[in-house]
Amino acid sequence: MASALALHGGAWRRWALPLLALLFVLLGPLLPSFQLTLANNIGLAALTTLGLVLLTGVAGMTSFGQAAFVGLGAYTCAYLSAVPSLPAWLQPLAGSHWSALLLGLVLTLAIAAVLGALTLRLSGHFLPLGTICWGLALFYLFGTLEVLGAHTGLSGLPALSVGPWLLDKPEKMFVLIWVTVLGALLLVHNLLDSRSGRAIRALNGGQAMADSMGVPVFRAKLTAFMLSAALACVSGWLYACNQRFVSPAPFSLGAGIDYLFMALIGGSGQLWGAVLGAGVVTLARDLLQDSLPKLLGSSGSYDAIVFGVLIVLLMQRAPWGLAGWMVRRWPRRRPAVAPASGPVDALPRRTLPARGQTVLQVRGLTRRFGGLVANRDLNLDLKAGEILAVIGPNGAGKSTLFNQLSCVDQPSSGEIEFCGQNVRGWGARRIAAAGLSRTFQHVKLLPSMSVLENVAIGAHLRGRQGLLPSALRLDRREEHALLAEAQRQLDRVGLGALAHAEAGNLALGQQRLLEIARALCADPAVLLLDEPAAGLRHQEKQALAELLQRLRAEGMAVLLVEHDMDFVMNLVDRIVVVVFGEKIAEGLPQDIQQNDQVLDAYLGASA
Structure with missing residues (x-):
């Protein structure tokens, strides 16, 4: 009985939100005219803000230029609908809102691809500054081109038709706007709950790790940027169809900042924070614009002042936004993914090299950072089916060696061969695809x-x-x-x-x-482990040692850096000792334990 109630409760929670959304779409057109206009504006803002949530909250890239992409969608629709003398190649598309949507998406994605290629390679504060530059450029372009009506804009757009239905009233546009918003939320949610979505989510604080796992980091960044621009373009197209008039003002840098505020206030880490933020900002601004002049007895931009103070207070009390605050206050306890309904296919496995075959060979490896030499003329070999340890005091250059072996860093001189191929100049993703995988000294x-x-x-x-x-x-x-x-x-x-x-x-x-x-x-065929036993309890170390022994028995090659000598000596086949970037000894564990040079080096390092 209890399990049946649990299943019933789980089914209700799963269907409650879609049912409420359907009810909202059906009953929304019954709202009074003013509230209906606000609801349409909230929907348009939510669609644009959803793109910013994807770009900023999920992928970790800040953009102030989102309003410019809204303008591209709006002006494409207005241009094809209201300009009487179109070029000959555009004449077949004249007056068609749906052709304008497709053309707007193509144009927006093309421009976003170029802008993304130029600005997404920037980091830190340079990236948002770059988005400000092209956001301003597009805004002034809209207001300068006479063919787009300059600052006067384009008016007299015909109403949008969906088959036999003419969407010439706000209540009719309401259904299209909110069906689009809910559909976009569903599609983005599905995307993020996937392999491609994990690649985008890994951009926010995990780019080095993702690159080493084979994720094409820049492509994932560009994908998130272009998807965000596409959502803004659709919002602009709906705006033009709803207003039937387009001018540059709604696509300014100030509007871009407003969208960013909506994402932050609603909760940039939650997709539905886009709807919440758009609703709160739109309704609060309308309320303040009505009430403050009456309260203060004079007109002015008091709403911007009060709104700014409220935003600062909210960011102090709930920096993760309203949606994030709600999720933390009422967390949902459920699995991240639904179980498979049938048998699950096994992923294909890599054929490991023959036991004893050299899979990793390093010759004369040197890495200089200015006057500092982190590795000097290092040589080592790793064979399939063996565990090799690299040990040495802190600062010996072990992690630098790992970064070069995994192609995160490039040597100043020397050669690295992986399975018979010279990997000099390879990237981390390429060597990951070839069969080398790693962990990090500082957990990522x-x-x-x-x-x-x-x-x-x-x-x-x-x-x-x-x-x-x-x-x-x-x-x-x-x-x-x-x-x-x-x-x-x-x-x-x-x-x-x-x-x-x-x-x-x-x-x-x-x-x-x-x-x-x-x-x-x-x-992988080769596994690089950077201090894998650090922080583990005794039983966990024993379990890890047993796992590594099983991997060795399967034919995998393991190269590890570790400071726990008991763990190392009872596990590995051979040891390489590195001090101040140079190899001072190599051999079996029992030989290394009795090596005078190794003992002297460690005594000197610890003195």
Whole structure:
């Protein structure tokens, strides 16, 4: 009985929001005229803000130019509808709102691709400054071109038709606007709950990790930027169809800042924060504009002052926004993903090199940072089916060596061969695809994502489904296979029961195990582990040692850096000792323990 009630309650929670949304769309046209206009404005702002939530809250890139993309959609619609003398090649599209939508999307995506290629390589405060520049440029372009009506704008746009229905009244446009908003929310939600979505989510604080797991970081950034621009374009097209008049004012830099405020106030980390933020800002601004002149006895922009103070207070009390505050106050306890309804396909496995074959060879490796030499003339070999440890005091250059082996960094001189190929000049994604996976000295994970989703990032290169199948939910078979593989690797490292916990809530030792599971999810031939036993308890170290021994028995090559000498000496086949960037010894564990040069170096380092 209890289980039946639980299932019934779960089904109700799953269907409650869609039912409320349907009820809103059906009853919305019955609102009074003024409230209906506000609701339409909220819907248009929510669609634009949804793009900013995707770009800023999810992908971690700030843009002040979102209003310019709204203008591109609006002006494309107005130009094809209201300009009497179109060029000959555009004459077949004259008067067609739907052709204007397609042309607007093509134009917006093309411009976004160019602007993204120019500005998304910027970092820090230079990126938002770059968006301000092109946002202003497009705004002044709208107000300068006479063919677009300059600052006067374009008026007299015909009403939009959907088949036999003429959407010539606000209540008719209400249905189209909000169906579009709800549809966009659903599509973006589906996208983020997928392989492609995890790549976009990994951009916010995990770019180095994502790159090492094979995620095409810049492509993911450009994808998020273009999707955000496309949502703004659709909003602009709906704006033109609703207002039937377009002028430059609504697409200014100030409007772009307003959209950013909506995302921040609503909660840039939650998709429905876009609707909440658009609603709160639009309604609050209308209320303040009506009430403040009556209260103060004079007209002026008092609403902007009060609104600014309220925003500052909200950012202090709830920096994650209203939606984020609500989620933290009333958290939802449910699995991150639905279980597969049928058998799950196993992902194809990599054929490992023959045992004893040299898979990683380093010759004369040197890395200079100005006058500092982090690695000097290093040589080492790693064979399939063996565990090799690199040990040395802090500052010996071990992590620098790992960064070069994983192609995160490039050597100043020397050669690195992986499975017989010279990898000099390769990127981290390319060597990850070739079969090398790694963990990091300082744990790199996405704390707000579940443990399972963090691990599934490691399997990115083992999936093929792209944006459109993900948004339309056509990727479920592959998605369940990727998540099943992530669960299998979590079980191997002993974290299976924590699959749906937030990764940021794990202890440090558990986070290191998560990183190992993520690296194994890539199905590597060579595994680089940077201090894997740090923070682990005794029993966890024993379990990790048993796991590494099983990997060695399967034919995988493991190269690890570790300071726990008991862990190292009882596990590895060979040891390389590095001090001040130079190799001073190499051999079996028992030989290294008795090496006078090694003992002297460590005594000197610890003195």
